[in-house]
Amino acid sequence: MTNDTQKKIDLIVVGAGIAGLVCAIRALELGQAVTLLEAQHEQKYACATRMSGGAFHVIFNNVTLPPEELFQALKLGTKGHADLSLCRAIADHASRSVCWLRDLGVKFDRLEPDRGWTDTVLAPLGYQDNTELVWEGLGSDVMMQTLESQFVAKGGRFLRGHRARRLLSEAAHCTGVVVEVDGAEISFHSRAVVLADGSFHGNRRLVQEHITSDPDQLLKRGPTTGLGDGIEMAQAMGAHLLGMEYFYGHLLSLDALHNQSLVLFPFIDFLASAGMLVSPRGLRFADEGLGGRYLTNRLAHTETGVAFAIFDHTIWECEGRSFHSAPNPNLVENGGTLYVADSLEELADVANIDRNALCDSVAQYNAALDAGSLPRLDPPRTSAGTKAQPIQKSPFYAVPTCAAISHAFGGVMIDDRARVLRQDGSPIEGLYAAGASCGGIDGGPEAAYVGGLIIGAVFGLLAAETFAQQH
C-alpha cells in the first residue's frame, strides 16, 4: 500500500453525484482543500444523478414553499418514519440549496403540466419524453458537467478511477480512506471524510439481505453504481444503519426485464392503483390505494416477483393516459404486453391467471366498492392515495408487471448536520454522509419518497458547512 502525499487534504469526498459535488464545491468555497474521489473512469460516468429526471421537489411539493409548510408535508407524508430533525433540515435548506445551484450556473425549467412540484426541473428538458433511459445532453447530465467544471475551476482535485474501500481511523476519529486504483491500494489522509457514494442497490449481498431474497427478480431502473461501499465502511467504524428494507421504485411492464424501451416508462403504478394488482394465482396481496411505490416494495417481497395490474376500459382511457410517457399508448407501441378480453374469464385464460380466483377477486372488490366497505377487504383497500375505480366496463385488461428499483432508501444514520451517528446517537468524529448513502429520511412501511436530488443537495451543503465550522 502506498500513501498519497501529493497535496494537503482537509476533506475527502467519496463519490461525485449531486451530494458529493455539492459538498466538495461548498467546502472549497469555505476555504478547505478538497479531494473528490469517483470510482468510475469514464468522462461521463454513470450515476443516479446524471440519469435522473432532474425534478427537484420536497415530497412532491414545490421547493420554494415556506419551510414550515414543507416541514409539515414531510412530517405527514413520511408517517413517523423520517427523523424529524432531518425533515426540519430539508425544509429549512431546500430553497437555499436550489438558489445556490442556480448561482453556480445550474439551469432550471418547468415541466408542463405542473403538478405542483415540477416547476424546478433541470434544463434542458426532454428526459420524460422517452420510455427508455435517454440522458445525454439533458438537464441532469448538463448539471453534472456544470458542477464538475465549477469544482475544478475553484481548485478542487477530482480523481476518477478511485474507489474508496476502507476508512482510516485514529482514536475513533476518521482520518482518511484507503482507495483502490488500478488494482493497487493508496492511503489518503485527511481531517475528515464525507461519504456520498450513492445507494446500495448495486450491492447484491446487501440487496439480498435487506430487500429481496431473489435480487434477479428486481429490475434495475437506472445505473447500479451505488455499490454500498460507504455503508459497509461506515458500519465497520460503528455507524448505525436505518431503513434498509425499503426502496424507491415503480411497477414496470414485465417485458422491461429484457426490453430496454420500457425500462424508464410507462409506469404501471396508476393502472394498478386505480384498479387492482393480483398475483398469478389471481389474488390481491397489497393495498392498491397506497400507490405505486408501496405496491412495488410489496411485489419485491412476493415469491415470484410477478403480478398483474387488472383494470377496465374506463381506467385504461383515464389513468392509462396520465403521467409521462403514459401506458396508453406507449406500453404496446414499445413492445409491452397488454392482455385484452371481453370478459374476465377470457382475460384470465389469455393472461394465464387462475380464472376462478381472478373472477372472485374482482367481484369482491366491485361489491366492496359499491357497499363502501373496501377497507374491510383482505388485504384492505384504502383510497387515501389513489381512489378505487370499479372494474366493470369491458374490455378488461391485464398487464404483467415487475418491481423496478431506482435506488434503495436505507443507509447510514446521520444527524441534521450530516454527521454519521452510532446507534447511541453519538457522532463518529471526522465522518459525514450525504445523499442516497444516508438512511432515516425516505422509506418506512408505506415507502414514502422525499426526493433524491433535494436530499443530496441539502445534506451535501450541510456536510461541508459542518466540517468547515468544526475545523
Ligand SMILES: Cc1cc2nc3c(=O)[nH]c(=O)nc-3n(C[C@H](O)[C@H](O)[C@H](O)COP(=O)(O)OP(=O)(O)OC[C@H]3O[C@@H](n4cnc5c(N)ncnc54)[C@H](O)[C@@H]3O)c2cc1C
Ligand atoms: C432513473 C432515475 C430517475 C430519478 N429521477 C429523480 C428525479 O427526477 N428527482 C429526484 O429528486 N430524484 C430522482 N432520482 C433519484 C436521484 O437521482 C438520486 O437519489 C440522487 O441523484 C442520488 O445522488 P447521490 O449523489 O447520493 O448518488 P449518485 O448520483 O449515485 O452518486 C454517487 C457516486 O458515487 C460513486 N461511487 C460509488 N461507490 C464509490 C466508492 N467506493 N468510491 C468512490 N466513488 C464511489 C458512484 O460511481 C457515483 O458516481 C432518480 C433516480 C433514478 C435512478
